[in-house]
Amino acid sequence: MKRIIATVTNDLNYDQRMQRICTSLQANGYDVLLVGRVRKNSKALERQTYAQQRFRLIFDKGKLFYLEYNVRLFFFLLLKNFDILCSVDTDTILGGGLAAIIKNKTRILDAHELFTEVPELNNRTFSKSIWGFIEKVFYPKYHAHYTVSGGVADLLSQKYSIDIKLIRNVPYKNNSIPDHSKEKYLLYQGALNVGRGLEELILVAEKIPVSIKLAGDGDITIKLKKLVSEKKLEDKIEFLGPLSPIDLQKYTAQAYIGLNLLKNNSINYYYSLANKFFDYIQAGVPSINMNFPEYTLINSQYNVAILIDDLNPGTITDAINKLLKDDKLYVNMQANCKRAAEELNWENEEKKLLKIYAEFGR
Structure with a gap:
């Protein structure tokens, strides 16, 4: 059974995309660990079918947070046994990608957005250039890539000359019936x-x-x-x-x-x-x-x-x-x-996800 470690910078409890992805991979023969971080107001971790771990960090935001997280992630991965690294977004690929390259492990990138184009980086030329440099160095060094929309996929593919698949943020199928009887x-x-x-x-x-x-x-x-x-x-x-x-x-x-x-x-x-x-x-x-x-x-x-x-x-x-x-x-x-x-649901979308990971064995 291949071990997958997926890395994010959130506190895990509210990341529906990663909860679906990790649940699907775990249910289909992989041993999955999702790594994030605990914040001041974080609640206890919700029970999942896969393993979870959160870093306790000194810094909560800004440059020092990203530096601390990636340093912690780098040494954490150096000491952990795993077969596949799933880096989620640009803010986890420096520490994660470097450790996986050193250990010669399979690297898969899940880009949830055009990271260097988020509004928070508007008018912040230096920060944007740093993240852009990290992407330029590490994106081509990943063995597989997928993202959330066709437009993002096209732009990243053109920018870094990579093949990037589409895995949309669709939910599980449910049969809920709208109820407006109490309040509209x-x-x-x-x-x-x-x-x-x-x-x-x-x-x-x-x-x-x-x-x-x-x-x-x-x-x-x-x-x-x-x-x-x-x-x-x-x-x-x-x-x-x-x-x-x-x-x-x-x-x-x-x-x-x-x-x-x-x-x-x-x-x-x-x-x-x-x-x-x-x-x-x-x-x-x-x-x-x-x-x-x-x-x-x-x-x-x-x-x-x-x-x-x-x-x-x-x-x-x-x-x-x-x-x-x-x-x-x-x-x-x-x-x-x-x-x-009936068509836009995770039961359909996960088939494409599993096909990507199947290329690297189970």
């Missing part, structure tokens, strides 16, 4: 970070007849809560905080409209294909997304969402009211979600 609300799930249209969404809250729930945490959580307080919208907007995948699925199934809003201020966002988009589909919940290439492609096939061109509060309000007021449109999109869910 809009749901945003994901990181509360810059560029997610959350400030604009708060401004929209006072113009619509339903409440908004925000599931997640991030860099601008405090700022958003302050804005809600200033606008006296506590009765319209609820901060749920980070939710376990099981709890998140419950909130999603009861939502009336799903939200996936992004500013067109980075190539990473423009070519994104978020897991929340597929979560809404699987739950039978029509959603509002950006008119970006990946969403446009899927929506042209299934018609499960309203796509908007900008984050002007008026644009968002119009899209929300359209779904709230047009019952025929809503019911049609709801049915389309269920049809799309």
